[in-house]
Amino acid sequence: MAKHTTANLRERDKELTLQQHDTDSPLIPVAQIERLHQFRPDLVDWIVKQTQIEAEHRRSEDKRINTFVFVERLIGQIFALLIGLAGIVGGVYAAVNGQAWAGGTIASLAITGLAVVFLTGRRGKSN
Numbered sequence: 051m052a053k054h055t056t057a058n059l060r061e062r063d064k065e066l067t068l069q070q071h072d073t074d075s076p077l078i079p080v081a082q083i084e085r086l087h088q089f090r091p092d093l094v095d096w097i098v099k100q101t102q103i104e105a106e107h108r109r110s111e112d113k114r115i116n117t118f119v120f121v122e123r124l125i126g127q128i129f130a131l132l133i134g135l136a137g138i139v140g141g142v143y144a145a146v147n148g149q150a151w152a153g154g155t156i157a158s159l160a161i162t163g164l165a166v167v168f169l170t171g172r173r174g175k176s177n
Contacts, residue, residue: 077101134164 051101053145079088079096087094145153 130164130168137161137163151175 053072054072055068055072055073059066059067059068078101083094083097086097141153141155141157141160143153144156
């Protein structure tokens with residue numbers, strides 16, 4: 051995000067202008083690079099090289115973070131599937147062993163619990 055601030059002050063025949071540029075980007079504005087080239091031309095190449103290094107680092111960090119987020123979500127879905135299957139298997143086991151109402155309740159609660167967590171989790175993220 052870049053912020054540009056300019057302030058002008060005029061008093062009769064005198065004028066003062068103040069400019070400020072703030073950014074989270076590693077790239078320096080062109081006007082400042084031109085002034086640096088007039089003062090120390092050898093530093094311009096160094097700044098461009100450092101900017102490229104910073105950009106490559108940011109890209110690698112973004113890729114790494116996106117990979118970790120993907121793995122985290124995938125593991126969460128796998129565990130939700132295992133919990134749901136365990137509830138259904140437990141309910142079927144209870145029903146087969148003569149407890150039909152208990153088996154139906156266990157399986158229904160397992161599926162309902164996962165559905166509630168899934169739906170409220172989605173709603174909570176949008177707020």
